[in-house]
Amino acid sequence: MKIAIASGKGGTGKTTLSTNLAAYIAQTHPVVLADLDVEEPNSGLFLSGSPIATEDKFKMVPSWDAEKCIHCGNCQKVCNFNAIISLPKIVMVFEKLCHSCYACAELCPAKALTMVPEKIGTLKAYKQGNLHFVESRLDIGQEMAVPLIGQTESWLNDHFPDALLLLDSPPGTSCPVIEATKDVDFVILVTEPTPFGLHDLTLAVETMTTLKKEFGVVINRHRETGDIVEQYCEQNDIPVLACIADSRLVAELYSQGKMMYKSVPDMQQALDNIIRFLHLPGGRQ
Amino acid sequence: MKILFTAQGTGWDAKVDPRFGRCPWLVVVDSETNELTAVDNSDSSEEAHGAGPKTSRKVVELAPAVIITGNGPGGNAATVLEMLDAKIVTGAAGKTLKEAYEAFTAGTL
Amino acid sequence: MKEIVVISGKGGTGKTSITAALTYVGRGEILAADCDVDAADMHLLLAPDFGKPTDFYSGVIAKIDTEACISCGKCKAVCRFDAISIIDDKYVVSPLDCEGCGYCARVCPRDAITTPEQNVGQWFISTTRLQNQLVHARLGIGTENSGKLVAKVKAEARSLAIEKDIPYVLVDGSPGIGCPVISSLSGADYVVLVTEPTVSGLHDMRRVHQLLKQFNLPCGCVINKADLNPEFSRKIEGFLQDENIDLLARMPYHPDFTEAITQGKTIVELDGSELPEKIEILWNTIKSKLEE
Numbered sequence: 001m002k003i004a005i006a007s008g009k010g011g012t013g014k015t016t017l018s019t020n021l022a023a024y025i026a027q028t029h030p031v032v033l034a035d036l037d038v039e040e041p042n043s044g045l046f047l048s049g050s051p052i053a054t055e056d057k058f059k060m061v062p063s064w065d066a067e068k069c070i071h072c073g074n075c076q077k078v079c080n081f082n083a084i085i086s087l088p089k090i091v092m093v094f095e096k097l098c099h100s101c102y103a104c105a106e107l108c109p110a111k112a113l114t115m116v117p118e119k120i121g122t123l124k125a126y127k128q129g130n131l132h133f134v135e136s137r138l139d140i141g142q143e144m145a146v147p148l149i150g151q152t153e154s155w156l157n158d159h160f161p162d163a164l165l166l167l168d169s170p171p172g173t174s175c176p177v178i179e180a181t182k183d184v185d186f187v188i189l190v191t192e193p194t195p196f197g198l199h200d201l202t203l204a205v206e207t208m209t210t211l212k213k214e215f216g217v218v219i220n221r222h223r224e225t226g227d228i229v230e231q232y233c234e235q236n237d238i239p240v241l242a243c244i245a246d247s248r249l250v251a252e253l254y255s256q257g258k259m260m261y262k263s264v265p266d267m268q269q270a271l272d273n274i275i276r277f278l279h280l281p282g283g284r285q
Numbered sequence: 286m287k288i289l290f291t292a293q294g295t296g297w298d299a300k301v302d303p304r305f306g307r308c309p310w311l312v313v314v315d316s317e318t319n320e321l322t323a324v325d326n327s328d329s330s331e332e333a334h335g336a337g338p339k340t341s342r343k344v345v346e347l348a349p350a351v352i353i354t355g356n357g358p359g360g361n362a363a364t365v366l367e368m369l370d371a372k373i374v375t376g377a378a379g380k381t382l383k384e385a386y387e388a389f390t391a392g393t394l
Numbered sequence: 395m396k397e398i399v400v401i402s403g404k405g406g407t408g409k410t411s412i413t414a415a416l417t418y419v420g421r422g423e424i425l426a427a428d429c430d431v432d433a434a435d436m437h438l439l440l441a442p443d444f445g446k447p448t449d450f451y452s453g454v455i456a457k458i459d460t461e462a463c464i465s466c467g468k469c470k471a472v473c474r475f476d477a478i479s480i481i482d483d484k485y486v487v488s489p490l491d492c493e494g495c496g497y498c499a500r501v502c503p504r505d506a507i508t509t510p511e512q513n514v515g516q517w518f519i520s521t522t523r524l525q526n527q528l529v530h531a532r533l534g535i536g537t538e539n540s541g542k543l544v545a546k547v548k549a550e551a552r553s554l555a556i557e558k559d560i561p562y563v564l565v566d567g568s569p570g571i572g573c574p575v576i577s578s579l580s581g582a583d584y585v586v587l588v589t590e591p592t593v594s595g596l597h598d599m600r601r602v603h604q605l606l607k608q609f610n611l612p613c614g615c616v617i618n619k620a621d622l623n624p625e626f627s628r629k630i631e632g633f634l635q636d637e638n639i640d641l642l643a644r645m646p647y648h649p650d651f652t653e654a655i656t657q658g659k660t661i662v663e664l665d666g667s668e669l670p671e672k673i674e675i676l677w678n679t680i681k682s683k684l685e686e
Contacts, residue, residue: 009433010569011406015594039570040403040601042594080454080496082335085342087368094361097335101474101495140604143334143541143573171405171569172432174533174540178490194655196410196435203433207535211490221652248622251647255623257593293556304581307549331549334541334573336580359609 002165002184003278007191008200010171013220013244014190016254017270018168019046020261024271025164026131029281032163034134034156036180037170038121038148044135045257049128055155057136058117059147061095062105068112075104075113084113096143121148123155132160145170149179164280173207181208186278187215188241193222193229201229205238216277218270221246241277242270286316288389289349289371290382295323301385303355303378305362306336313347314386321382337362345369353377353385353394395555396684397548399582401567401575402589403598405433408618409588411651411661413566414439415673416680418660421524425560427551428530429544429578430568431515439660442520442528450517450531452542454494454509456487462506469498469507514540517547519554527554541573548581562681571605579606584684585613586642591626596633603637614640614683616676619647640683643676645669 005018015037022033035043062075062084069091076086083097084104095118105113121138136152138145149170156165169180181187187208191201201217208215215238219229222243233240244250245266253260260267268284275283291308293300302308307330313322324347329339341362344352352371355378357363366373374394377385388394400416402409414436417426428436437444456477458469463485470478470485477491478498487498499507517531529551531543548565555563565582568574579585585606589599599615606613615634620627627644634641650669654661662670 009405009435011404039572040594040598042404042597045593045597078497078500080494082332082339085338085365087342087345087365090368092338092365094335094338097338099493099495101493101497102472103495103497103500106472107497107500138572140571140601141608143576145570145572173535174432174574176572182490194652195438195658196433196655199435199438200433203535210535248647251619251622255590255592255595255619255626307545307581309553331546332542334577336545 002167004167004169004181004184004187006169006177006181006187006189006204007171008173008189008204009196012190012192012197014171015042015046015168016260017188017190017218018166019043020259020267021271021274022131022166023047023259024261024268025275025280025282026129027282028130030130030163031166032132032134032156032160033166033168034152035168036136036149036152037168038136038138038145038152039170041135041137043133043168046259047126047128047131047133049126049131049133051124052127053123053125055123056119057121057123057148057151059098059120060100060102060115061098061118062093062113063116064091064093065112065114068110070110070112072109075108078103078107096141099144100147120144123152145176146179149176153183173203177207178211181213182211184213187213188218188274189215190218190220191229192220193227195228198228198232201232205236216241218274219243239277242273244270286351287347287349288314288316288351288353288386289344289347290314290385291354292382295321297321297383298381301353301355301377301380301382305354305356305358306340308340311340311343311347312382313349338365341365351389353389395552395561395563396583397552397563397565397581398584398586398680398684399565399567399578400586400588401578401602402569402587403571403602404594405569407588407590407595408645408651410435410566411655412588412616412618412645412673413564415660415662416677417526417564418524418662419674419677420562420564421526423560424526424562424564425551425555426526426528427547427563427565428528429547429574430566431531431533431540431543431547432568432574434530434532436528436566437530439655439658440522440524440528441658442518442522442530444518444520446519447516449513450515450543450546451511452514453512454496455489455492455512456496456498457508457510458485458487459506459508460484462504464504466503468501468503472497472501515543517543517550519550529554541577544568544574544577545580548578571601575602576605579609579611582611584680585611586680587613587615588618589615589630590619591617591623591630593626596626596630599630600633603639614642614680616643616645617641618645620644622647642679643672645672
């Protein structure tokens with residue numbers, strides 16, 4: 001089973017929930033947590049383990065052969081991304097702008113462009129007890145997160161085909177989050193009861209509805225009375241899996257990079273509720 | 286000699302745009318005739334990515350001997366402009382083309 | 395005209411609250427732009443009138459004319475994104491997978507593939523309840539190229555500021571380090587980093603700062619929720635010193651941040667806290683940095 005933990009807006013507690021849920025289940029059962037927020041991966045700050053794999057990840061970009069080039073300018077013409085320009089004496093490739101479509105190379109009449117790998121990031125995997133933790137990190141200056149997210153998912157499918165997989169997804173509603181959630185069985189949307197949280201949740205709900213995903217909501221910094229997110233979910237028949245009360249203690253523990261399920265009873269209760277709702281292993285029965 | 290400005294408009298009163306890749310106009314002055322030619326660069330200025338390479342390609346075609354701009358071309362554009370052998374003068378942002386041109390010819394830019 | 399871009403790397407550090415508050419104290423001289431187009435929230439505090447809506451087209455997606463298609467399979471063979479599949483014996487494009495490279499259209503022997511530009515959202519030039527202007531956008535769901543919409547919002551804000559002689563453009567930037575944030579940063583005169591004293595806050599700021607170094611942009615830092623973890627606040631201050639980044643302000647962990655959002659106001663409009671004065675000083679500090 002694959003579950004994504006996502007949110008419309010950043011900073012709502014996605015990583016807190018992902019890491020606590022993973023560590024909590026791992027007390028008794030095997031589980032894999034993958035951080036797919038490759039631009040700013042944070043799960044690793046809350047977990048430790050022994051490294052079991054490190055792999056550089058690449059995308060393919062064209063490399064120009066001056067000897068073969070006939071300066072026809074076709075490569076520039078077929079590139080939709082301004083990633084290759086043909087000047088009177090030279091062809092220049094801007095690797096970071098390249099989307100690896102291969103059009104310039106395969107349509108070059110002189111075969112003067114070959115596709116070569118360029119590093120975009122690094123995947124690392126760790127193990128501690130029942131918990132496998134996988135993280136991918138985009139190199140600074142690389143603009144495109146999607147290929148790295150896709151390659152990380154393929155790696156997970158190859159190495160953990162039957163595992164319980166928790167995916168800490170990137171925030172937002174655009175291409176990276178779609179890439180991270182398109183193959184999952186369920187999406188947990190983490191939000192907070194402010195107009196910002198509600199506004200971004202409605203966008204996330206729209207996205208998941210478009211993707212035809214099953215989803216539910218976890219309300220972080222929950223308010224006992226007049227919780228606007230709770231009201232919205234009720235009106236729209238969206239299941240609320242759990243609520244975590246607003247407290248300075250939670251904020252302080254988070255700031256120190258500490259796990260919460262052991263010291264915050266509310267968090268443990270919330271994790272139990274999620275486990276029960278999704279029929280996951282572990283937790284207090 | 287052709288002198289190229291990254292500009293916010295098309296005439297002598299237009300200001301030099303500090304940005305290279307995303308300036309809305311490329312204005313060329315022929316120093317012999319003092320005539321201005323403006324090339325629309327708005328298509329580059331609205332590109333999400335690759336504005337630098339796209340603009341510098343146009344600049345290479347215009348083949349100026351001097352480029353007067355503000356912040357200076359970024360990494361991508363700078364690589365392309367190395368082809369040109371043009372003199373790149375930065376720090377002219379905020380001046381009008383006239384002021385920048387006069388300062389350049391007086392050697393004070 | 396000077397352009398100031400506020401970014402944070404990590405979400406939830408208070409970037410938008412602080413940007414909106416700066417817009418309030420500098421309302422006579424600031425034109426605001428919301429470039430966090432993925433989760434655009436400034437309008438919830440500034441109540442703009444959504445003036446002059448303009449559809450935004452960006453990027454292309456392939457479309458196969460099934461009448462003209464002869465099912466030769468060339469398009470599917472060249473597509474590197476698995477975006478073309480055969481459904482009921484017909485070749486179709488999956489819009490969510492299509493990258494917009496146009497390769498398929500170039501190899502189609504019958505010209506059966508077109509690549510129309512996509513309507514990915516709308517952008518607005520609004521007047522806010524503070525009577526200043528806000529350029530902002532609404533992005534369609536799951537669309538690519540939010541970076542291009544960011545570039546558009548910024549280009550409009552700049553030209554409007556020049557036209558109306560407004561001295562400062564204040565940009566609420568995007569999170570992360572990828573394409574939208576790189577677009578947000580282009581052409582900035584000064585960058586304000588909003589961070590928080592948490593392990594993730596420091597980690598994300600380091601990454602985003604490396605990006606700023608690549609672009610050679612001057613920057614200063616606001617430590618929000620500074621009293622939440624004094625030890626980490628000191629660590630952040632140490633990092634700022636080592637990297638020669640201006641420490642612009644320390645803001646307290648204060649319930650007014652949430653309360654203001656709930657009331658649809660900026661934090662400087664609530665009475666009885668030290669926040670309004672701190673924001674006022676912050677705005678003056680930023681302006682003085684721009685003069686240096």
